[in-house]
Amino acid sequence: MNDPSKLExxxxxxxxxxxxxxxxxxxxxxxxxxRDAKGFSFIEINDGSCLANIQVVxxxxxxxxxxxxxxxxxxxxxxSGRMVPSRGQGQRWEIKAESVTLVGHAPExxxxxxxxHSDEFLRTIAHLRPRTNKYGAAFRIRSQLALxxxxxxxxxxxxxxxxPILTASDCEGAGEMFRVTTLAPGDxxxxxxxxxxxxYLTVSGxxxxxxxxxxxxxxxxxxPTFRAxxxxxxRHAAEFWMxxxxxxxxxxxxxxxxxxxxxxxxxxxxxxHCAADLSLFARFVDKELMHRLAALVEKPFFxxxxxxxxxxxxxxxxxxxxxxxxxxxLQAEHERYLVEHHFKGPVIxxxxxxxxxxxxxxxxxxxxxxxSMDVLVAGIGEIIGGSQREERxxxxxxxxxxxxxxxxxxxxxxxxxxxxxVPHSGFGLGFERLVMMVTGITNIRDVIPxxxxxxxxxx
RNA sequence: UCCCUGAUAGCUCAAUCGGCAGAGCGGGUGGCUGUUAACCACUAGGUUGUAGGUUCAAGUCCUACUCAGGGAGCCA
Numbered sequence: 001m002n003d004p005s006k007l008e009x010x011x012x013x014x015x016x017x018x019x020x021x022x023x024x025x026x027x028x029x030x031x032x033x034x035r036d037a038k039g040f041s042f043i044e045i046n047d048g049s050c051l052a053n054i055q056v057v058x059x060x061x062x063x064x065x066x067x068x069x070x071x072x073x074x075x076x077x078x079x080s081g082r083m084v085p086s087r088g089q090g091q092r093w094e095i096k097a098e099s100v101t102l103v104g105h106a107p108e109x110x111x112x113x114x115x116x117h118s119d120e121f122l123r124t125i126a127h128l129r130p131r132t133n134k135y136g137a138a139f140r141i142r143s144q145l146a147l148x149x150x151x152x153x154x155x156x157x158x159x160x161x162x163x164p165i166l167t168a169s170d171c172e173g174a175g176e177m178f179r180v181t182t183l184a185p186g187d188x189x190x191x192x193x194x195x196x197x198x199x200y201l202t203v204s205g206x207x208x209x210x211x212x213x214x215x216x217x218x219x220x221x222x223x224p225t226f227r228a229x230x231x232x233x234x235r236h237a238a239e240f241w242m243x244x245x246x247x248x249x250x251x252x253x254x255x256x257x258x259x260x261x262x263x264x265x266x267x268x269x270x271x272x273h274c275a276a277d278l279s280l281f282a283r284f285v286d287k288e289l290m291h292r293l294a295a296l297v298e299k300p301f302f303x304x305x306x307x308x309x310x311x312x313x314x315x316x317x318x319x320x321x322x323x324x325x326x327x328x329x330l331q332a333e334h335e336r337y338l339v340e341h342h343f344k345g346p347v348i349x350x351x352x353x354x355x356x357x358x359x360x361x362x363x364x365x366x367x368x369x370x371x372s373m374d375v376l377v378a379g380i381g382e383i384i385g386g387s388q389r390e391e392r393x394x395x396x397x398x399x400x401x402x403x404x405x406x407x408x409x410x411x412x413x414x415x416x417x418x419x420x421x422v423p424h425s426g427f428g429l430g431f432e433r434l435v436m437m438v439t440g441i442t443n444i445r446d447v448i449p450x451x452x453x454x455x456x457x458x459x
Numbered sequence: 460u461c462c463c464u465g466a467u468a469g470c471u472c473a474a475u476c477g478g479c480a481g482a483g484c485g486g487g488u489g490g491c492u493g494u495u496a497a498c499c500a501c502u503a504g505g506u507u508g509u510a511g512g513u514u515c516a517a518g519u520c521c522u523a524c525u526c527a528g529g530g531a532g533c534c535a
Contacts, residue, residue, distance in 0.1 A: 033495085033496075033497095035495075035497050036491090036494090036497095037491065037492060037493070037494065038491050038492060039492065041494095042493075042495075055494085057494095073485095086493090087493060088493050088494060088495075089494095089495075090494090108469095108487080109469075113469085113485050113486095113496095114484090115470075115484055115485075117471085118470085118471075119528095121470065121471090124527095204535090227535085229534070230460060231460095231534075233529090233531080233533090233534095234528090236533080240535070242535060322531095331531090331532090332530090332531075381534095381535095382535065383535070384535080385535065428535060430535030433535060434535095443528095
């Protein structure tokens with residue numbers, strides 16, 4: 001009856017939720033901690049299915065108890081036994097071990113200890129840090145957020161599309177690009193290169209997504225994006241994931257409605273589906289987390305035109321380091337004032353001056369602003385940037401000729417405005433910044449398993 | 460890329476005015492019949508980031524470099 005070979009492996013997340021004991025169970029996972037007494041040991045096993053460990057009681061009647069005594073933190077093991085109500089405080093169930101097999105030994109040099117490690121140290125062992133409570137929780141939440149993104153869009157009839165990762169086009173204003181080449185070192189002849197032209201890793205799928213929106217109606221991308229900026233901040237990575245919806249027959253106001261609904265859906269989804277993991281962040285990382293998430297889900301976002309935002313900043317009489325003036329872009333300190341002091345909640349700033357925004361954004365009737373919007377949230381700043389796209393061929397032509405890009409590379413983009421062009425809009429959501437917002441983690445390097453930043457690609 | 464701060468045991472940190480380099484945790488050994496970051500005793504563990512310089516004497520002061528953190532810029 002207790003032959004381990006006849007049992008299906010149980011996940012700890014399911015065992016801990018049980019209302020009654022399933023009897024004999026088989027569990028496989030890693031030792032998080034072990035406490036020895038005379039004649040028996042408490043072993044806490046984690047299998048990654050949830051934050052919590054399950055407690056195992058192994059005593060000296062086991063034939064290999066001497067080996068079990070020597071098992072160290074980090075070791076992988078397979079064990080079977082009866083799940084019984086725990087005699088001790090602190091957990092409802094425990095497993096009375098009847099068989100314990102060491103699957104993979106972890107020598108005493110195992111770097112993860114039963115105490116809190118600094119984030120800086122854990123970044124130096126990125127291959128092991130998912131085995132900690134905090135990073136395990138972060139990556140489970142990341143997974144749930146990805147699911148929630150697909151669910152949000154699919155429920156609204158959006159089509160998931162894939163845009164190229166290798167590209168020859170520059171999405172203006174999106175930053176420096178990584179060059180991709182098969183040329184031998186020293187060979188400068190682009191004609192000999194794989195594509196015969198300069199190729200890059202994409203900085204945005206937007207231009208291609210527009211083409212799909214003009215065929216499939218409502219579409220979204222969700223994939224990796226690359227920026228070769230020498231940015232050394234807690235909010236920037238060279239490789240990050242971005243969500244980019246694009247909607248035909250959609251204006252800026254509807255774009256903003258969707259951006260707000262998306263963020264509210266995502267925060268709500270995580271509150272509903274990741275309560276245990278979230279509680280770790282609420283306890284140890286950000287005491288205000290649950291309040292902030294609840295407010296984000298419940299309260300409408302503030303909306304303010306750029307010109308009004310400038311007026312608010314001027315009236316504040318704050319000694320800003322960067323001057324506040326109509327025509328200047330909003331600096332981090334300005335965004336923080338708006339979000340954290342003036343509005344005290346998420347803010348959508350829209351209708352920016354055309355000079356500080358890319359060519360593809362739609363010119364407003366005033367002739368000096370474009371139909372653009374940034375969603376700003378506390379602690380992160382810009383989490384979403386979007387716009388209504390310029391759908392009028394002549395207007396777009398004029399914008400593209402006024403910038404240093406080569407218009408001939410955009411012939412296909414221009415042509416979409418000659419055949420059945422329609423008003424359309426979209427935005428980009430930084431996925432890592434979303435994970436930061438939802439967990440309270442303050443460094444982007446800690447919300448992606450293997451972060452890429454300048455001089456950092458070891459793992 | 461710029462500004463500020465930092466680098467001491469495996470980890471987190473201390474070391475007063477420039478004067479013998481220490482603690483907690485972790486590791487090892489032993490003990491403990493229900494633990495919860497278990498507990499108790501003992502024990503090993505160091506080229507003080509790198510290279511120079513000042514000094515009788517440098518973890519400590521000076522210079523350069525490397526790396527890291529925070530802030531700024533760029534952006535998502």
